Amino acid sequence: MLDDRRGNRPEERGSAAVVRELGLLPDRSRGAEEGRRDDRGRVRAVDVRFQHVQTRREGVRPRVEVGATPAIAGGCAHAVHPPHGPSTGASDPPLSAPANSGCALVRARPNISLRGRGACRLSRLVEIPDVDPVRPDGGAGSRPGGRSAGALLSLLLWLVPALAIGAGKSAAADSWDGISRSGILRYANDAEGGAPYIYHPPGDADRLVGFEVDLAEAIAQRLGLKARFVQNNWDMLLPALRQGGSFDVVIAGIEATPENRSKAALSRPYFAFAQQLVVRASDAGIGSLDALRGRRIGVLSATGSHRLLEKRGGFEIRVYQDNVNYFRDLEAGRIDAVLTETPIARVNLAGNDKLRRAGAPFEPAFYAAAVRPGDAVLLARLDGAIEALLRDGSLERIYRKYDLWDAGQSALAAWKPGGETTAERHSALREWGTYLPILLRASVTTVWVTCAGMAVAVVLGLGLALARLYGPAPARWMAIVYIEVFRGTPLLLQIYFLYFGLAQQFGLRLTAGFAAVISLGLNYAATEAENYRAGIQGVPKGQLEAALALGMKRRLALRRILLPQALRISLPSVTNDFIAMFKDSSIVSVIALVELTKEYQIRAIDTGDYVGLGLLTAGIYFAMSYAASLGARALERRLQHDRR
Structure with a gap:
């Protein structure tokens, strides 16, 4: 029911006509006492109370303004402001619309609310077509409220997506502001990744170490923030990043490839690596991928190693979810080789005389941090922090701590922005x-x-x-x-x-x-x-x-x-x-x-x-x-x- 929330006694004259114009239906439980039914049994008008209503009916399109902020809808731009102070009933000056404007004005006091089933609060100006209850097509003869309900629905369908899109853009644009206010940089990684990236040291299951843990803390310190680790499955890091909410940046060995650039915004590189082929020490005749045609090779899921073998073809690819178990299967003879990245090979071959490197590293590439597309401010801050860590020697100190600094890291200083490509997005339904x-x-x-x-x-x-x-x-x-x-x-x-x-x-x-x-x-x-x-x-x-x-x-x-x-x-x-x-x-x-x-x-x-x-x-x-x-x-x- 339309009701004056200030408690003033409303003027009820003309209320039934306005209800028909607005397409409002009363609660059926009160219809018998307060309204009357048409030949189909619907309640056509009830005791609807509002402060002051004046309308013109001569072929015009009425609109209703509720609240002090008018909105423009349906091409009607005549703003009507509610009267100041309590209403004096019929003594209020009548409202008028410009001649031939196609509008009628319905004025109501601010803070009017709609109560009962589907109750909501209106704070916008809504334009509703004037209809004559004769025809069902919306012209003369349509059912009361048919086109007005459509107008309301159209307005809601337009407002809701617009507000949602605006909120999403605002959240993306303001991510650095939220990070700086909280003082915390939430970085995501997968603790199952293992050494040297992120792992639990022996004898201390409650602490995480690794070169990416130290890197995240150094970046946060450079930005005046505190780093906070967020666990997430490695395969789903980039999809979870796009959804937003749980973390701000991914520092987890994300390869700077065209495929990953199509899913996230990547920072400048923070680590240089290459592909390394590993075989059993007893397999002396294997020195390259060409010697393994038709044989079983283990790779980590969704990595450059996996894509490289698929692109070359001719191998029996075994896909693993971690960078430890494929070395165990290699030792056990279940697979014939492992194609992995140089940091992983370095750690797992240390002190292991059962395995060896087969040839020199090849296919050099970079790791980069990932943020949501559109987080330009955060991305620029990360780029600046990584650049500063590289120039003052902090990166080298971190990598030497884990025995990862080698001649290949010189590519970090030589890297120049520009020239990066983005993979084309594919649609499985079209393809x-x-x-x-x-x-x-x-x-x-x-x-x-x-x-x-x-x-x-x-x-x-x-x-x-x-x-x-x-x-x-x-x-x-x-x-x-x-x-x-x-x-x-x-x-x-x-x-x-x-x-x-x-x-x-x-x-x-x-x-x-x-x-x-x-x-x-x-x-x-x-x-x-x-x-x-x-x-x-x-x-x-x-x-x-x-x-x-x-x-x-x-x-x-x-x-x-x-x-x-x-x-x-x-x-x-x-x-x-x-x-x-x-x-x-x-x-x-x-x-x-x-x-x-x-x-x-x-x-x-x-x-x-x-x-x-x-x-x-x-x-x-x-x-x-x-x-x-x-x-x-x-x-x-x-x-x-x-x-x-």
């Missing part, structure tokens, strides 16, 4: 012919890992259920312990234990595919055992007792009488787990098995198109899951003997 086959090839890994893992889970789970229900006491207890342990521990931990732990402690080197299938199978077997137990217990006990009374042995009764019925009962739950395993199989990417989700992540990081690639990936997952669901329904129909 679906390129990306869909890549995703489909990765989905093959998802399918065979899931099917093989589920086969292990179904067979092992049935054995566990039978052992728990009908086995001797030791077997029952072993089944219970197995189920509780595998249900109560994370699948990721189990994968790490089987793949890395067994190789490290017992020398049992499982392949990535075999470890993935066994891990999924063992984990899901615990769940399937409970599904089968519920199905067996869902069969009436009298059926087993009747079979035994007829002379059947327990094993035969279980196989011919009990289990067929139990399997039909358990089939929906088993199918649900099968579909869930399609999605859970994405976790096997931690052991360098590139399945559908990992391929999506790699391509999305490279292209920056998370939406288009996400839709393609989701479509493939849906197709696989729906096919599994249809197969399960067909199996249910085939097992359903009672067709009544």
Whole structure:
């Protein structure tokens, strides 16, 4: 209800006409007492109170001004100011609009509010077309409020995005102001990155060290700020930076490449590096990439090493999520070489006589800090701080502390701005012919890992259920312990234990595919055992007792009488787990098995198109899951003997 918040008694003359012009509908609970209904049962007018209303109806377009700040809408620019002081009713001077202006004026006291359902507060001038309730097309004869509601909706649809865009631009432009006021520079990195970038020193798990930690603190000190570390997964640093809010800058080995420049604004370089090929010391015949054609090479996900191998082609690429485990797999013989960056190679080869460098470093490049696009002030401050640290020798002192200063760092002083290129942004939906086959090839890994893992889970789970229900006491207890342990521990931990732990402690080197299938199978077997137990217990006990009374042995009764019925009962739950395993199989990417989700992540990081690639990936997952669901329904129909 329109109401004068000052409590003055309003003048109600003409209120019904104005309500029809504004398209306001009253609360139906009060319609019978305060309004009247049309032939369709709608309340056309109610007791709507406002301070002072005067309007002209002769073919004009009325507007309403509420509040002291008028706005211009719909081409009507006649500002009307509310009267000062309390209203005196009819004695207030009438309002008028210029001749042929196409406007009628409706004046109301400031701070008028709309109460009831959908209550809001109006503080802008809104122009509403004058309509005659005859036609439904908005001219003479339209329903009251039809076009006025459209005008209001159009205004809101215009204002909301404009305010949002303006707020976003303001936030981006003022990021340095907020940083300087808080006195804190929030830098993001991934603590799992390892030495020499960022790591926990031995014996002090609560402290972080590394050359990028020292660099961030030196930059913050140079800017008169205090550095604060923010943890974020390395693969998602740049996408998280664009979203904004949690950190201000990324100092985490971001390569100054055209692909990264298309996603963020990069500072001047702070470290020079190159690519280094690492092989086993016993492989004396390998001295370059050309000698590894068709062989397995480990790389870090979404790095220059990964893009270099893809561009050259002819290699079996194994993608890792950290810069430690591919060296372990190289020592264990699971891969034939590692292509990595010189700082990583330097740390992991120190004191390790099992590995060696294969050839000299090649493909030189730089690391740079990253900020959000548009943060020009912050970027200029970072450039100035890095330049000052380079000139006064602070960078050299930091890098010598971690044994990283070499002749290649002279390229930092020789670097000149300009000439940087930005990669073209790609759209997976427009280029679906390129990306869909890549995703489909990765989905093959998802399918065979899931099917093989589920086969292990179904067979092992049935054995566990039978052992728990009908086995001797030791077997029952072993089944219970197995189920509780595998249900109560994370699948990721189990994968790490089987793949890395067994190789490290017992020398049992499982392949990535075999470890993935066994891990999924063992984990899901615990769940399937409970599904089968519920199905067996869902069969009436009298059926087993009747079979035994007829002379059947327990094993035969279980196989011919009990289990067929139990399997039909358990089939929906088993199918649900099968579909869930399609999605859970994405976790096997931690052991360098590139399945559908990992391929999506790699391509999305490279292209920056998370939406288009996400839709393609989701479509493939849906197709696989729906096919599994249809197969399960067909199996249910085939097992359903009672067709009544």
